[in-house]
Amino acid sequence: MATSWVDRWQLDLDQLRWYPVAQEIRAVHREDPTRVVLRSTAARLVWEPWRLLPVYAVPAADLRAPLVKGEHQDGQVRHGLIPHPLHFERHTCAGTELWFGGPDGIRGPGGAAPFFRPDDEGLAGYVMVDFQAFDWSAEDQHLAAHPRDPFKRVDVVPSSRHVVVSLGEVLLADSSRAMALTETYLPLRWYVPREDVQWDALTPSTTTSDCAYKGHARYWSLASGDPAGADIGWSYEDPLSDGERVRGYVAFWCERTDLTLDGVEMPRAESLFFPRGRR
Numbered sequence: 001m002a003t004s005w006v007d008r009w010q011l012d013l014d015q016l017r018w019y020p021v022a023q024e025i026r027a028v029h030r031e032d033p034t035r036v037v038l039r040s041t042a043a044r045l046v047w048e049p050w051r052l053l054p055v056y057a058v059p060a061a062d063l064r065a066p067l068v069k070g071e072h073q074d075g076q077v078r079h080g081l082i083p084h085p086l087h088f089e090r091h092t093c094a095g096t097e098l099w100f101g102g103p104d105g106i107r108g109p110g111g112a113a114p115f116f117r118p119d120d121e122g123l124a125g126y127v128m129v130d131f132q133a134f135d136w137s138a139e140d141q142h143l144a145a146h147p148r149d150p151f152k153r154v155d156v157v158p159s160s161r162h163v164v165v166s167l168g169e170v171l172l173a174d175s176s177r178a179m180a181l182t183e184t185y186l187p188l189r190w191y192v193p194r195e196d197v198q199w200d201a202l203t204p205s206t207t208t209s210d211c212a213y214k215g216h217a218r219y220w221s222l223a224s225g226d227p228a229g230a231d232i233g234w235s236y237e238d239p240l241s242d243g244e245r246v247r248g249y250v251a252f253w254c255e256r257t258d259l260t261l262d263g264v265e266m267p268r269a270e271s272l273f274f275p276r277g278r279r
Contacts, residue, residue, distance in 0.1 A: 027134040070097030145210040187269040191249035214243030
């Protein structure tokens with residue numbers, strides 16, 4: 001019987017997984033970019049159990065300061081996907097927290113230990129590093145948000161399908177020249193030219209986000225107000241390479257707006273951001 005890849009990629013989520021990194025990886029202190037924290041040509045991407053996003057792990061010898069042991073963690077038992085958390089407060093595999101020795105020990109967000117040595121023999125000698133605690137580059141390319149996943153793909157194609165986005169009685173966008181963006185693990189996104197957006201229905205939001213593939217996003221919410229106070233649209237004004245074709249275009253959450261394609265009403269999507277029951 002044929003197997004759905006969507007189901008297949010989740011089969012090993014409960015396992016600790018790693019993949020070799022071919023590029024040279026560097027991390028520097030955020031407050032002092034001249035201070036190199038690590039430089040490695042033998043890094044690995046590591047996915048903790050149930051985590052969708054990877055972190056870098058490097059041989060301990062590639063770190064530019066001695067490490068001091070912290071608390072040992074047994075690992076949280078999970079039975080569901082963790083799409084976002086990257087911080088090192090808790091881990092889903094067993095291992096030991098590590099700190100830089102010396103008087104100016106670096107801390108991760110929330111004061112967490114920025115390094116973690118897993119107990120797993122397959123990663124013996126390697127130390128996992130909190131991406132959020134440092135500034136990173138792969139070769140000479142600055143990295144944003146989190147390490148780039150070699151199994152992740154962003155693809156953008158133009159479309160002449162008639163795209164109408166609304167929320168209740170409020171029209172948000174109407175276009176026949178949208179860009180269709182597919183991204184691994186996520187629903188199809190329709191990016192609409194700014195000229196086809198009903199700007200009187202929207203107001204700027206203070207929300208921003210960063211994507212490792214598309215860059216820095218800004219958001220909009222309903223001008224008339226929303227009981228949930230939620231953002232419904234976003235755009236990339238100065239995108240990274242994977243988002244270049246949607247520069248300045250506007251996308252809307254298909255999980256919490258009403259989408260019509262060529263006159264056919266589409267069911268609201270589910271995603272890692274909006275699982276069933278959360279809108």
